[in-house]
Amino acid sequence: MIRKLAFGLLFSISVGVGASLAQQGLANNQADFGEFIDRKGTYTRTASGKPSENYWQNEADYQIEVTLNEEEHVLSGKVTIDYTNNSPEELEFVWLQLEQNRFTEDSRGALTTPIQGYRYNGDADGGFDISAVQAKVGSKGSISSKYLINDTRMQVWFNEPIPAKGGKATISMNFSFKVPEKGMDRMGRLKVEDGWIYAFAQWYPKMSVFDDIEGWNVEPYLGAGEFYLEYGDFDYKVTVPYDHIVVGSGKLMNPKEVLSKELQDRYAKAQASDETVYLVSPDEIQNTELTRPKQEGMITWHFQIENSRDVAFATSKTFIWDAAKINLPSGKTILAQSVYPKESDGEGAWSRSTEYSKASIEHYSQMWFEFPYETATNVAADIGGMEYPGLNFCRYTSKGEGLWGVTDHEFGHNWFPMIVGNNERRYAWMDEGFNTFINHYSTLAFNDGEYSSNLNQTRRYNNYFLNDNREGIDTYPDVARTSNLGMVAYMKPGIGLIMLREYILGPERFDNAFRSYIKTWAYKHPQPSDFFNHMENVAGENLSWFWKGWFFGNGNIDLAINGVVPYAGNYVVVLANKGDIPMPVLLEIEFEDGSKERQMIPVEIWQRGDTWNHMIKTDKKVTSVTIDPDKILPDINLGNDHWPQPIYDED
Structure with missing residues (x-):
């Protein structure tokens, strides 16, 4: 009886498909798996996602x-x-x-x-x-x-x-x-x-x-779209009132001219200390006799930075100034520093800024690519959060987890787009999205998980994915609705890389490819096709279906279990792709004895159609089957990815 019922279920599916084919002729899902943009190699860029021997870019050096x-x-x-x-x-x-x-x-x-x-x-x-x-x-x-x-x-x-x-x-x-x-x-x-x-x-x-x-x-320059800049060397001098402190992108070249002897000693101490050192403490803000080399007129601060796409600086007479050493994987040490007014002071606020800055730079340098500049500076200002090479502006009222989040995010931008110089004005997702992704792991690593990250809890964003006003990742930032920009540029591409690392490729293959992409395109100008091609070539996987569906489409994921039936001494799971994007199917199978096993079914099952019968070969009784047990996929239907109990009782 059981086998007849199982056969009937499978037969009905086959008849349905057969009837459909009788009406339409033989069909498949090749359109979901084929190329969607021109990704062949060019004279300057290879099909493997690298600059060719003919690649060129111009240079701009500034004084x-x-x-x-x-x-x-x-x-x-x-x-x-x-x-x-x-x-x-x-x-x-x-x-x-x-x-x-x-x-x-x-x-x-x-x-x-x-x-x-x-x-x-x-x-x-x-x-x-x-x-x-x-x-x-x-x-x-x-x-x-x-x-x-x-x-x-x-x-x-x-x-x-x-x-x-x-x-x-x-x-x-x-x-x-x-x-x-x-x-x-x-x-x-x-x-x-x-x-x-x-x-x-x-x-x-x-x-x-x-x-x-x-x-x-x-x-x-309209607003939401950011920047696309040439690389070069910068030599810049900033003349300000004598009682100001200036911090800027790159290395301070004349500390003996702008710092008092006491401040020079503290500066040297900070460069050798893993703990935060005050250069100017809260009660020394107005004490220019202690901290400044002169007491009137103007003074010039001199900075240099090499192979950078931009520079920024901040200046004020209101700054508390502290700093600590950053330890890089190569053995080199550089300086993390923060400047902020007394309104931002406090252990729960900006007093931890340098600690956050140091941890962020050290993590990304170890995980992805070594930070190339001499200083990493966090500046308290009336700015929600904005990044420049080696220097951030963050909200002066930020505290605790919020200050960690904005500091870490803005320093993460040193990798995208400061080191990997994509076009932010067109492809915000190539810096905001990639940065949102690496922020997830930096936050998990910081201080043994002091703060939380929920980027991998992808289904909490389903309200957006089901919204009729949603827009695709490929929407230019100045075109996207302001209410959608956070998802279009930050969250959706970040979630895409989470899926790619944690579900589709696995950490080892993904990390090899992503690190190679950063190294290959450091201080150069990659296009989206370069990223797609390079990830595929290093990871060894054709991902056209994923890039097309998630990065250049506006559809959703909905994998389903239509049924589970005993068959020929085993079990058949009847799977369906009810969404717009094909995905591999990770099944977790639980048996009557309490044991579990996982099986990954490749994405190619969806090449010929939207249903698939998968055989579970076992001599145990299956009690439940779940798709995506770790909930990595932002599957829009939570009700069809689990089979909670056998449909047929052998008794």
């Missing part, structure tokens, strides 16, 4: 000198850019980014801001004042002053083209701007009891990227 007028809140100075054209074509002009021009009433960003506002609100009384523009090719070229400014873009022309394959050019100009108080949650100034805190980012004219994919990348 910058600026002075802060604290009374007028104006930063002014000069930038000189040494530009190298490594492309195979001559360049008659170059494009630069003038991102401070976002802070004007008629900027594209201002005019596309919703009336009710959103996170990326900004002041409208700023913008760059540009003068003394000079551009020349080589060391002896004639000087051109021809340029055009349109919104946040600046085009500079030369009297003769920059030669291909290594040609050099120099562009210089003076610039100034009023520092916005509200800087789109990326930069700006904050008034605290002891004075102003200035957080400087997007503060100098910078080169746009000319690459092998788009040529000039000239998308305007």
Whole structure:
């Protein structure tokens, strides 16, 4: 009787499929498994996801000198850019980014801001004042002053083209701007009891990227879309009132000129200490005789950083300053440091910032790729969280788990997109999503799990996946609805990598591939296809079905158990893919004696159709079968992934 019932169930499925084929002819799911974008190799990029021997990218080296007028809140100075054209074509002009021009009433960003506002609100009384523009090719070229400014873009022309394959050019100009108080949650100034805190980012004219994919990348700076920048070396000097402290991307080059002897000694002590050391304690903020080498006028702080895509800095007379040593896998040591006002002080708040910074940098360096810069600095400001090479701006009111989370997230961005230089303005998921993913493991590792991470609890996001207004990961950040941006750029791609590591590939294969991707594309410009190709080639798995379904689609996962029946002395699990995305099926089988076993059924079962009969060969009585027992998949139907008891009783 049991076998007849089992046969009847299987036969009915076969008849149903047969009837369908009679109507439609032979069909399969090849569309789910085939290629979805052009991923073949090109002249500059290989099909294995590496730069080819013909890969090129241009270089921009900067020398910058600026002075802060604290009374007028104006930063002014000069930038000189040494530009190298490594492309195979001559360049008659170059494009630069003038991102401070976002802070004007008629900027594209201002005019596309919703009336009710959103996170990326900004002041409208700023913008760059540009003068003394000079551009020349080589060391002896004639000087051109021809340029055009349109919104946040600046085009500079030369009297003769920059030669291909290594040609050099120099562009210089003076610039100034009023520092916005509200800087789109990326930069700006904050008034605290002891004075102003200035957080400087997007503060100098910078080169746009000319690459092998788009040529000039000239998308305007609107708000949600971030940055895409060339790599180079930076030498910059910041002149401020004598009582200010300045921290910036890279290495402080003149500590003896800007620090008192006492502060130099403390600085050296911090560089050798695993415990946080005060450079300026809370009760020394105003004690300039102890901490500063002079008591009047202005003073210049000098910084350098190599092979970076950007620099940022902060300055204030209100800073508490502490620091500690970071230990890197190579044996090198660098400095973690934090600056914050007394409003942020406290053991439950910013007094732990340097501890958090040290742990974050050490974890990512050990797990993925060694941190390349001399300092890792956390700055308390009126900014929710924003990252730059070796320097973060985080909310000055953050405390406890919140401060850990934002500090760790912003430092994680040093790997994506500071080391791996993807195009944030188009593919936010390649930095925000990847960073959200590595933050999960950093949080689990910190202080033996002091704080929690729930990125692997993927089904808690099902409300979004079932929302009719959801958007795909491939939606550009400036296009995505602001209510969806957190899922589109951060959570959904992060969940995708969780699935890939914990469910599809396993940690060993995933880690080998992900580390190789970072190393291969360090200080270069990968595209999405490069990531897909490289992960597949190193992990040894065709994942087109996954990239298409999760990263370039908007469908959902719904694996189901339609039934479990005894058959020929064993059991048959009748599986179905009721969702839009095929997935391997991990089954956990529990037997009457209490024992359990797991079986992974490969994704290829869905190539020919959406149902599959899987045989469990056993001489034990099966009492339950569960799909995805660890709940790694964000399966949208919680009611069909478990078979709780036998349908048929042998008695």
